[in-house]
Amino acid sequence: MSPDLNVDAALDAYRLPLLPAPPRVLQAVADGVAPGEVRAAQDEAVGWLAAERPCPARAVRAPDGRVRVTCCTDLPGVTPAMIDWWFGWHLPSSARYRLWHPAAHVKAVVRDDRSARAQGRERYIGNESYVDEYIGRSLRRLTIAFVEPAAFGFDARASDAVTICANTSDRLLGGQGGSLVHHVVGTPGGAQMRSGFWLGEIRHRVPLIDQGLGGLLNTRAMRRLIVPDRMALDLLQHCGEEMNHLARFLPSLYGAVRGPASP
Structure with a gap:
């Protein structure tokens, strides 16, 4: 019996x-959304998440309405390899997905x-996860929709880090409106996850609708309507909760499924 399939x-x-x-995350939520410059994830993710300094817990909105949310989480006892394993292992199962955030995660189905x-x-790379949360x-x-780290400027060959990259879309609205990056680096006694979310670059999955409404959807007013400040702050708090929670059980789960000799 394979523990990977039957755990x-x-x-x-x-x-x-x-x-x-x-x-620090709760304080950032209380501080609200700050004004600032936001570029596309492909242009600034490396600078925000792979620099020497840890990224701050913060939600920032640009004058054009786009939003960047960043959160840095210390993961004691966790290695970057464990995070890489987790993203591949939990996808097919709602029960596994709910471990990650028992209060907010509802359902997960993988393509x-x-x-x-x-x-x-x-x-997970090249795969899609359909989640309700x-x-x-x-x-x-x-x-x-998980993509290669190179799509966001990261070196997937780096031996001391793991980078998870994806584009996100709303299944009800039919539009792609976000990107996420989790850049995980090893630290003494564990790892540090530097998470970034870029919201407001809106594309509809139906080409004709995208061509007709793309300009309207990406105005400042529509971006603020589709991605309100409350959503950005809720996302910041959600990330702070789920990543800290993951560190509490991941090392023991990884050992149970992979075995103590696993890298």
Whole structure:
């Protein structure tokens, strides 16, 4: 019996109560959305997430209405390889997905179940995850389309870091409006996850609608309507909660599924 395929029957040990986000994240949420410059994720993700300094917990809105949310999470006992494994392992199962944020994660379905493939990025890059989750009080039905780190300027060959990159879209509205990057680097005793979300570059999945409404959807007023400040702040708090929660159970789960000798 493969523990990778059958561990769902023993997930109770990893169903932990959710703790509040770290104080620095809660303070950033209380501070509100700050004004600033925001470029496309492809143009600035490396600068924000791969620099020597950790990225701040902050939500920033540009004059044109686009938003960038950044959050830095210390992950004691976690390695970058564990994060790479997690993104490949949890995709096919709602029960696994709910471990990550028991209060907000509802459902996850993957386009291609690649459980028989090698661990890690072989399972998620080029794949799509269809998730239902609460961001704040709003239930979002999202498509997360994972892409190569090179699409955002990161070197996938780096041995000391793992970068998870994806484009996100709203399944109800039919529009792609965001990008996410989690850049994970090793630290003494664990890892640090530097997360960034870029929202407001809106494209509709139907080409004719995109051609007809693309200009309207990407005005300042429409971006603020589609991505209000409350959504950006809720996303910041959500990220602070789920990434800290993940660190609490991931090392033991990884060891149970992969075995103590796994890298």
